[in-house]
Amino acid sequence: MRSPAIKTAALAALALALALPSAQSAYAQGSITFNEDDFFGSEDEFFVEVEEAPEGTVGASLLVYDRVRVGGSVSGSATASWTWDDPYSSFALDGFDAYSLKPSLSSTLFFDARPSEDARFYGSMKTAWPFDEAEVFELFTDFNFDEKLFFRFGKQTVNWGVGYFFSPANIINLQAIDPFNPGAQLEGPVSLRAHYPLPGSQHNFWAYATFDSPDMKPEDIAVAAKGEFVLGAWELGAGLWYRYDSPLRGIVTASGSLRDLTIFGEGYLARGSDKTWVSAIAPFPSGTVSYETDDTSAFFKGSAGFLWSKSDWNLTLAGQYLYDGEGYADADRLSLIDQAHAFIDPIPAGDAKDLAMNALKVLVLGSGRHYAAFSVSKSELYLKDLSASAFVLANLSDFSGLVRPSLSYRLFKGMSASVSASFAFGSADSEYIVLNDGPAMSWSFGLSMGTGSF
């Protein structure tokens, strides 16, 4: 270990050797230069003058734009993939069962107008190649009453949950979190939101009225309210959601920290469910599927997880467990899969069988009651521009899952290359084995091109 004095002396000597101006006790590196005499001044000329902020602008300057701000992002990539459905029984490099090349080009555009401190108008649109349509993702306006009650009306994201990979409390958004892309913004409904931060505290109260369609009856409005309370080092939340003729739903959330570990948890309780369960599948050739619903039973979902990151090590870990009370009981799920096989197996290979297998995939997707996800990611791995990550998603009810390690290297600003693999594991007829047509292994090579924000 070198001492700072030795280091300073070495740098000063280097500065002398390079004949930098004012070389005594001075060094320069890149654009950050440091000259002790200039930097610290002298005892007689110790203080300097620096431009101060104009009076009356504190806090307000960020709320007003003198022109409409337009921005967005463009994402471009091309990914080639090869998949072996069952590489462990017989593997040949050229024996892959499927391969593909997926070029992708997508964009988000937004405008942000802030003519005054009390008014904001924001909208964003998304489109992707082949540009069949451009979707309005957000369109809302912000206004407030006396800077105490803050309103937002329009199509907006409503994040009630605190979970990372799963969020049972996410009951207002139109989308659920994708565990493979947990940081993505979720699409929300058209709603009116009122937000009241309790003065003198960090407690917050939120009320919502959400609208499903431009043509509806007054009784079709859903109303919801949530309170967030800070208790020591924890933030606790509780909310209720109600719509006539729909299950009444309640949620609780908690998040806090234990040293550098962020911990979070959510609970969901509803009287009844919107879900439709498969109750029976008739054998071949009928294949008739029977369904059932439940408007009266209590359904609980719960989740807990952690997030840990160490910026000095460029390392982030995240893990979460989910209990889904709307999932099938293990015995019911296994029985239904057996019934599905009794219908599918006699069907001759072809489109009809593929269609039936796809129906089975829909049945098993998310059918368990216990799930877990874990990810580890590290940037600057040995090389400055090399990043690595690994992600595991598992159904703990049938012990199946998917492991996805990946490596990414930034070739230069604007282009990066990546290689990733995907391994499905589990027993026959378990969720991730059915979804992946076996204990599949996939390898993907991708190029990200020109992705960025403006």
Added chain:
Amino acid sequence: MKRFTIIALLALVAAGAAFAQDVNKILKDLDELGDFDNQDFSAVYTIVSQKPGEKDSVSSVQLFRRDKKKQFTMIVLLPEVNKGQGYLREADNVWFYDPTSRKFSFSSIKENIQDSEARNSDLTLRGFAVDYESSGVREGTIGSIPVWIIDLKAKTNDVSYERLVLHVAKRQTMLLKEEAYSVSGRLMRTTVYGKPVKLGDKQLPSQIIIMDELNPGERSQLTMTQQSLSAIPDRVFTKAYLEQVSK
């Protein structure tokens, strides 16, 4: 001779005790200099980060402080990809707002700012006198400024570094240099504080250079502008404000 030795030892002990009191006063003075107890403080910090073999990256944050209530709001102005990210801190609780996902989440105060060498704690209230105790003092100079060189050892685990060596200007009490060491005694970070400005009855550096000693050549320079002691509206220290100013 024996009597003389005892008197000399007593004198040394007494001088040491007096000096320890001086050191405690210097540490308290340093804490008070950075403590805007009854005033709000706001400023824009521009952070230039330099890593070998890479182009310099420039970040900019708007900072609001209300030390009386231990409140702190920081809004990222640059780079464009992170614009609108916001941090809200009250006491030990920190919320981070990500405009990309429109989500609030708790975040550790020890995290670095925008991938620079600077930590959030570099811009907030510090407590040398509370968190550390002196283990030695000597005299020295930085440039042409005579300084006290004070060795500090952490009293608590809630600090980023186990040991600090401070270089404090003698005539105008002002921190000019800080060396931060890990538990194993390894020099982790050197920070120099320069070009001080007077703001009301406070004095604070307008430039800070932070050198990562573990990764030679990696350094960040923080430059303060638009500093103000004007009152900050209460709404700035709310989640509502973080949402309002986000992109």
